[in-house]
Amino acid sequence: MDAYTANQLEYKAEALLARFDPVLLETPQATPLGRLCKWLGNEYGVRFGGRESLGSDEHGRCLARIGAESGLLRFDPSLDPDGPVFRFLLARMVAHWALHRGTARTQLGGGLFIHRRDLGLMRRVPHGASQELNDEANRFAAALLLPRLTLSMAIAIQQSNMGGSRRSGILFLDVQPEHVRLFRGVLHHLRHTYGVSRTLILWRLRELGWLIEHRHFRPGELLRAYLSE
Numbered sequence: 001m002d003a004y005t006a007n008q009l010e011y012k013a014e015a016l017l018a019r020f021d022p023v024l025l026e027t028p029q030a031t032p033l034g035r036l037c038k039w040l041g042n043e044y045g046v047r048f049g050g051r052e053s054l055g056s057d058e059h060g061r062c063l064a065r066i067g068a069e070s071g072l073l074r075f076d077p078s079l080d081p082d083g084p085v086f087r088f089l090l091a092r093m094v095a096h097w098a099l100h101r102g103t104a105r106t107q108l109g110g111g112l113f114i115h116r117r118d119l120g121l122m123r124r125v126p127h128g129a130s131q132e133l134n135d136e137a138n139r140f141a142a143a144l145l146l147p148r149l150t151l152s153m154a155i156a157i158q159q160s161n162m163g164g165s166r167r168s169g170i171l172f173l174d175v176q177p178e179h180v181r182l183f184r185g186v187l188h189h190l191r192h193t194y195g196v197s198r199t200l201i202l203w204r205l206r207e208l209g210w211l212i213e214h215r216h217f218r219p220g221e222l223l224r225a226y227l228s229e
Contacts, residue, residue: 004099004136006207013143016098024147028154030195031145033090037073044071046097051077059115066093066112068101084197089114091141099140100133121203139207145196146204155210158189171205174214 004012017024017031020039024031040046049072054062063076073093079086096112118134156168162185171186172179190201205211 006139009099009136009139010143010148012098013095013140014147014149016094017144017147025149028150028157028193030193031091031147033087033094036094036144037090040094040097041071044097046071046073046094048072049074051075051079053077054113059113060117062113062115063119064089064093064114066097066101068111071097071101084195084200085119087145087195088119088141088197088200091144092119092137094144095137095140096133099136121199142200142204142207146190146194146201148208151190151194151204151208152210154190154193155186158186162186169210171211173211 014025020036021032023029037046037048041048046066047070052074054065054074054076056062061076063079065074066072075086075089079089092114093112096114100112112133119138121138152169155171159168159182162182171183173183187198187201190196191198194201202211
């Protein structure tokens with residue numbers, strides 16, 4: 001399977017959202033995943049099979065599975081259906097269905113499984129087909145939940161509401177109190193606007209190049225200090 005570039009994944013996610021509900025690319029808001037999945041069911045035959053234990057294997061406990069032929073989605077019952085982890089997991093399943101169902105039919109035994117370790121968002125060089133699929137699904141899912149068109153808008157609006165920034169749409173994280181104040185305020189606003197985790201927002205901002213961290217500190221050092229206060 002040929003790997004998708006980051007831009008291709010952005011465009012594919014935006015094309016899916018545009019077909020489903022173009023307003024999601026015009027106004028900052030949480031992607032209605034329940035409604036999106038119902039639409040996918042009508043358009044492409046994706047089905048919810050309920051919540052049941054999916055067992056464990058050498059990769060750990062399985063959180064979700066989708067059949068490449070049947071389009072049947074199943075989720076582990078331990079997941080909070082209202083929580084950000086479930087929302088990201090559901091977006092991941094949509095991503096796999098949109099990107100990889102052909103690969104699942106021919107190479108993966110007819111199904112795609114997600115384990116907790118697959119949800120990790122740290123940057124890694126793909127070391128095999130499985131990791132490559134995970135990285136692509138993470139990027140596609142992030143683009144579904146945090147569309148770059150509205151995310152940029154949401155950041156700029158909140159920065160303006162809080163007193164402005166020298167570069168609209170860009171967050172700076174350093175020792176300056178004003179940057180810390182803006183960073184915290186924007187992050188809080190994005191969490192409530194999009195209904196996703198802080199981890200996903202930070203990963204997405206880094207991937208897009210919209211978070212600039214002070215170069216004299218180790219990556220994440222200032223971030224951990226500020227967020228733990």
